[in-house]
Amino acid sequence: MRIQGIRISNSTASLSIKDWQLGEEHWGILTTSSDSNRLLEQLLMGDIEPESGEISQLVDSVECVSLYEQQKLLERELANDETDFQDSIDYGSSVEQLISELGCSDAELEQVIQKTDLIALRDRPFRQLSTGETRRLMLARALVKKPKLLVLDEPYSGLDIAHRASLTKLLDELSSKMQLIVMTSREDEFPSAISHLALFDNAQLSQTLSIQEWHDHPLRQQALSLSESKSSDWLSLMEGENEQLSQEPLIKLTNAKVEYLDGIIFKDFNWQMDQGQHWQIRGPNGCGKSTLLGLIVGDHPQCYANDIQIFGIKRGSGESIWDVKKRIGIVSSSLHLQYRVGCSVLEVLLSGYFDSIGLYEQPSKKQLLFAERWLEVLEMSHLAKTGFRQLDYGQQRLLLVARALIKRPQLLVLDEPYQGLDFISRKLVHAALEKISSANLSSLLYVTHYQEDELQAIRNFIDFEPLEEGHKLVTSHK
Known part of the structure; x- marks a missing residue:
């Protein structure tokens, strides 16, 4: 050919x-x-x-x-x-x-x-x-x-x-x-x-x-040098946002369990994530890593059947979903696949302030100006009015990473964040996450299958170990 x-x-x-x-x-x-x-x-x-x-x-x-x-x-x-x-x-x-x-x-x-x-x-x-x-x-x-x-x-x-x-x-x-x-x-x-x-x-x-x-x-x-320079711009944008701190544990699970008709995924899991900590979840495909994340952020149907506290608020106690989700930024394949609404690139970025798929609230002038600054750093200003679904998959994923960061969340949940990113964008996002975690601008809950993507600031781990029925979740530290 x-x-x-x-x-x-x-x-x-x-x-x-x-x-x-x-x-x-x-x-x-x-x-x-x-x-x-x-x-x-x-x-x-x-x-x-x-x-x-x-x-x-x-x-x-x-x-x-x-x-x-x-x-x-x-x-x-x-x-x-x-x-x-x-x-x-x-x-x-x-x-x-x-x-x-x-x-x-x-x-x-x-x-x-x-x-x-x-x-x-x-x-x-x-x-x-x-x-x-x-x-x-x-x-x-x-x-x-x-x-x-x-x-x-x-x-x-x-x-x-x-x-x-x-x-x-x-x-x-x-x-x-x-x-x-x-x-x-x-x-x-x-x-x-x-x-x-x-x-x-x-x-x-x-x-x-x-x-x-x-x-x-x-x-x-050249790719390494360029990503290092651009990631500093990302860090500057996050440092400009107001810090949200909590004296309570970010997450606390007591005897957590997820079970389907065909078996148990995991059970008897007791775990606490404190302010300033970063954790990585490790395990093979299909073991339940995304299930655990869904349980934590409230997207899994069994989250209300478990004893879960997020920012000191017990799940199912009448808490406002907004009070919880406004402190969390999420990047995942599930979110990416669900983001199917017909909104523009700028609206997707702004939706990060409201944790919505699509934009249904009027952003403030400050939020609009800040989102435009993010688009400049992402080199997407010319795409501001372009429909999200018209973008290449890698462009979509990079935008969703920025969407998760724009409000500088107290907790950043990252499930395979590099999926679909090109060579330079992957280096860029990794360098930015290194800076964000090292500066403790957000606490990271992180999933990746690649050793090269591990972050130096992460010293706490949850590992899925197979049992005859389901998995045992084991924590470790370095």
Whole structure:
């Protein structure tokens, strides 16, 4: 395949490629901005017509695994939700149904379920899957179509250590059957089959090189320097906000328990998080990390069946939800998927003051001016009136991180905050969180599967250890 003189654009992004020759080799893609990733995917899949240039020898069977495709599937499942017409909550089609609907044989179904480690989840409804489990499902759906070219956009996002290793092994196996193009913000996530890299900078293909040549490339150091500078701007904005302190424990759980019809997730968990502390929650995909966070922030249906105190206020005692949530900033895949309303970039940022999905209250002049300052720092001022859902997934996630920070919350809940971010944005957010936690501007409750994303200020940990039934939650300190 050869791409020459291509230029494509939409309302929020553009992409240009002067000359790119793709033989049968496997490619890795690194971009300094995620804005163009979706355009590149659409171009390779033949879903978009370029404004200029041409593509010769376009592959006729292309599948894409991306967070964008995952969102599309969620939209479809929500549209088919029949909860209002039955006596129980409709959590969507099962894993097996979502793979089978693509027309595979029983033998092919069993093979792909085994390869993607979905055997134990085959009957699990789509909307009850964890982030990592959903990523494996999306890969399984792509594989049953037997593509000649498989495009993977952040394929490791949300996967725990064991499943990242399994995915690398699977991709190396698939490399003998199909061509791979892997887009990732993490340079260590390319499977060994990747022999060439394409670097995209300022919305254009800037260079192609071998994987060996990348390790000495100046762009790596430039990204680190740029993220360090920008993160200082983020810190300055947060330091300008009023500090909210509490003499009570931020969180206190007494004999916490979550149980479903098919078993116990965890039980007998006693834990307290005090002002000034930072905690990281660790454990494999599907163990219950997001469940624990949902219990704490009040988004899980069993939160009122447990003895939970937030900022000294007992959950279910008639407390105002606003009194609790106004002190919490949240970034999570769940919030991202729920943020489906038709509001602008500026309104999304302002909604952080009111903890709403969408903007339903009139912000003050001070809040409006401060949000505009945040957009300047994010380099999104030109997108202020653009619809949130028109943004690339990575742009959306970066905006939601800023939404969580804008009011300088007393408690910052971060569940895989880097998901979908490009190379530079991930470095930027990590550097900003290092500064925020070190300065104790907010107390962090943090989930990540990557050792490189650990923060120096975090010295307290909750680990999910498997039992015969559910998990035991163990705390530790360093």
